[in-house]
Amino acid sequence: xxxxxxxxxxxxxxxxxxxxxEGYAAGDQxxxxxxxxxxxxxxxYGRLDGLLGLQEDGGYHYKISSDRAIEFxxxxxQVYIHNAxxxxxxxxxxxxxxxxxxxxxxxxxxxxxxxxxxxxRSKAAYTPKF
Numbered sequence: 001x002x003x004x005x006x007x008x009x010x011x012x013x014x015x016x017x018x019x020x021x022e023g024y025a026a027g028d029q030x031x032x033x034x035x036x037x038x039x040x041x042x043x044x045y046g047r048l049d050g051l052l053g054l055q056e057d058g059g060y061h062y063k064i065s066s067d068r069a070i071e072f073x074x075x076x077x078q079v080y081i082h083n084a085x086x087x088x089x090x091x092x093x094x095x096x097x098x099x100x101x102x103x104x105x106x107x108x109x110x111x112x113x114x115x116x117x118x119x120x121r122s123k124a125a126y127t128p129k130f
Contacts, residue, residue: 001098001120002122002124006124007047009095009126049061061073072103074102075101076101082097095125101117102117
């Protein structure tokens, strides 16, 4: 998940307005004498599918084990991008946060237990270096 959200922040690099002198960075592009918000939410599910070898079915992305059982599945991806406004006095960095629901099949001594269900959160930020 971390690699996928970091990739999303990197995808926004080209559209982040570099205002080093003012001490902030924002996902905005100049247009006709003003600025317009320009955000790229990326394809986080697509990246997760590629990184983890997941399959998709009915809103779930899941991993199949060698014995054809579902190892885990994820659903409910939410992406929030905090775009520091231009000249707003907001000195925070350009950030992206994700949450996803992870369900893992659990068994103990060949007895199937209820799935473990947790929410996984990841966060990445872009801060200009110079």
